[in-house]
């Protein structure tokens with residue numbers, strides 16, 4: 001039991017960090033896990049390639065909500081590139097890879113125990129996939145803006 | 154031995170309950186002897202699927218070891234024995250639900266396929282732009298999706314009977330919902346999500362006065378209580394073997410014989426024809442007209458043995474036993490301050506299914522903790538998302554009982570729940 005619900009996880013569940021919404025996010029996405037009805041919304045304020053602000057909202061089990069909270073803490077202030085590499089490390093860890101740079105993922109390691117509960121892995125990765133989708137939209141938005149600019153010229 | 158375990162054993166060896174000798178019954182179920190994470194298995198997910206007694210498992214082995222053959226078309230001894238056993242299983246099913254004859258019993262894969270069979274044959278031929286189908290908010294997705302598809306395809310209307318605060322069907326506005334254009338009422342006899350028992354006999358009478366046909370989903374009733382399709386007077390009735398001690402892979406559709414006669418076949422192929430030319434074919438008699446291809450012979454025979462087992466116990470006794478356990482479980486759960494219990498308050502109005510929630514705990518977290526105590530429950534939406542949406546919950550925790558469950562197992566559940574709650578609400582740990 002303690003493998004799944006490590007103290008760090010319970011702490012984030014009871015006292016979530018950066019829960020709420022941003023006044024003017026540059027990108028956001030709402031992710032949904034149809035199996036258990038968990039939902040997580042991630043909002044980002046990205047400026048000059050840096051995640052300056054982040055917030056999440058949603059409802060669901062302790063794993064999905066604490067993972068979202070831990071993610072906000074882990075990515076705040078990081079460059080988009082760093083966030084993307086964190087996404088790769090984290091999802092690799094949840095897929096069962098042992099070839100992980102544990103230094104870089106810090107507290108997120110607490111979620112490693114979820115691997116022993118295969119049905120719950122999707123709960124832990126929901127926030128991260130939502131984040132990735134939000135970043136993809138940011139990219140698209142920039143490309144869109146760039147191509148709009150070109151079109152105007 | 155922990156306190157909880159000693160309670161279980163008391164329960165297991167305790168007095169017969171509701172006329173059932175539970176200790177003896179448990180010996181027939183090999184799986185109940187296993188451990189889960191070092192704890193005795195407490196299996197409370199019977200509404201999803203039941204465990205199987207040795208008698209059923211042995212019947213499957215006996216079939217494959219001694220008379221495995223294809224049915225209906227073999228001239229040899231094995232084929233004759235297999236055919237006789239398969240048809241005998243059909244006759245047992247008919248007697249068990251008091252159908253007028255074995256010919257009104259069609260074997261399918263499960264409840265879901267039985268309902269789809271009706272939707273795609275009878276439904277497509279009988280609903281259209283100026284008619285509709287009436288469901289209830291208590292239906293399982295398998296009694297919703299086929300009707301959504303057929304009514305969408307035919308441009309027909311789809312309506313739902315709602316529920317009251319006590320989570321029983323709200324029949325006050327029924328005259329408005331069921332009008333002259335309502336071709337079919339499709340209703341579950343017992344809700345798998347909340348345990349509510351619906352007044353199907355009364356509903357059938359009202360529907361028939363209105364010229365509306367009735368399909369009853371018996372997936373949660375046939376395993377747990379006496380069922381008489383003639384007294385109920387329904388037109389279609391569906392249930393699954395795997396929820397009533399039988400093997401997976403077999404379901405039953407009962408339909409009034411004249412309906413089966415007039416309905417078009419569902420799937421086409423072998424077994425369902427009498428004569429085939431290059432251009433067309435003559436359908437086989439009912440019920441074989443609806444059983445295209447080689448059926449699930451072994452598991453149908455296994456279902457017959459499960460029916461023998463339940464008949465020996467007596468369905469009145471099964472019902473009494475489950476009511477006793479439900480009553481005890483409701484009493485214990487009500488003593489737990491924060492637990493919210495769904496469904497009608499009186500055990501007489503519900504099957505052996507109890508759905509509940511803690512206000513600020515997610516059902517999956519509770520389910521995971523209970524699992525580590527050896528307690529198998531269901532956590533989630535129970536394939537009834539429209540209902541969950543109406544109740545404004547993402548899901549519930551559901552404990553569902555059967556012939557082998559004991560009061561001691563309820564104690565283990567309650568104990569484990571208390572620990573789950575303490576685990577998540579302990580801020581200072």
Ligand SMILES: Cc1ncc(COP(=O)(O)O)c(C=O)c1O
Nearest residue numbers: 263264265293295345372373393
């Ligand atoms: C009320 C009800 N209807 C239908 C079904 C579907 O049964 P099956 O999955 O065997 O087709 C179930 C099973 O969960 C049920 O509880």
